[in-house]
Amino acid sequence: MVVIDELHEHLAEARGGVAAPAGAPDREAGHRARRDLRLQVRRLERELADTLIAAFPRAGVDVAVPAHGGPRVLGLAELEQLRDDLAEKLRRARRVVEERGEEEARNRELLERMLRHPERYRFATLPNRDLGESGCGVWQVRPRLGIIGMLAGWWHVKLSSGCPLAPWRPLPGPLPRSIPGRWESAVASGRCPTLPGGLPWPRPRRPNAGARSRARRARRRPPRRSGRPCRSPRS
């Protein structure tokens, strides 16, 4: 945050220097101002990267600063705009990281309390990601031995492991299976279920799928010799 303040002060100085009373800045002053702004952009980009990495693996820390147009030499105004955008994005990203850090600290304290006195936090759940950790684990306060533990007041904290499976969703309607290409069109029109990533479920197999290839294999198979068993019978 101090750096941003410094940058704002520096900007004010730079603006003062560029906006000379004579009017338009001369070439040397403009060049110097652009160089200073590029240095600031470099520093802000570094700090933005540091903030993003500090927030990893948490999602949702927005560090994107969109740009328009192709590669070109940016003028003073464009560089100022870019620097301001980066500074603003950095400020917001840091605030998000800070707020999440506080929330995670609170959650860690809660977890400690859950571990110490599980009977006070019955059926409480706390995902690992709310603690700032990676993975899909969830801390849960559960009764020992099911209903017996509930009645007897035997509570403990368990950490589930593994990511949950994709939820099953009912089919919105009958799927066209007979006509080739209809499955793809059904996927495209959203009439078939999709996985969380937007990928379609695997194409369903026809009831008699593989019958033709089985028949082909059967035709290729050499005929058994008649009158002789495949295996010698054990006596």
Add this chain to the structure above:
Amino acid sequence: MSEDLDAEDRAPMEGWVATDLQDEFPELRVLAIEVDAPLRRRSPPAIKAQLRDLSSRFHGAQAVTMRRQPIPHAYRVFFRHIGLDPDTTRTPIEAAALERIMRGGFKSRGRVEDALLLALVETGVPVWALDADRVAGPLGIRAALRGERLGEGELADDLPPGRLVVADADNPVGILFGELAASRIPTKETRRLRIFTVQVAGVPAIHVEEALWACANALADRS
């Protein structure tokens, strides 16, 4: 082997940078070397094995932390300086990292493409290849002039004035960190390749030369 030694005896050719650009970006440089085009278009098993090794050395977390490493960071900053958003128009090394994650590995796409990719992933410095016979004189960087086009014929794209381009003595051969003119990229008939790279502030010269020689070695490897 003698071919390699001959190649290593030669220093990279220093390109030119337009004066106004040089004032703005004093450390911007273009370096190039010329090598024989590979006889076969497919990569030999050794190159494919090298790509597999690189794939296994590369993980998702690295793609995130990459932006803090000196060379990728230098290219990110330069992208910002020239008005590109590196999160939209990816820097070459970040684009390669993203592709590695999306595809599950670095896929072989041809001898020249693989050599360029190897050099990029090993050094972090992007390299491009052009058909040397279709490039006139040394390469350089300048702003596009009014009415200039990228490529030849009906499919050539108009370039807005001021767009930074890599150019030879006559015409632009590609947009800086963007697409190359279709008429200059290597084809089956290419006999010589011009491999070039762009050095920006914060990238040590040794890495840039290393990228060029890594690419040249991958192309010269006849195994």
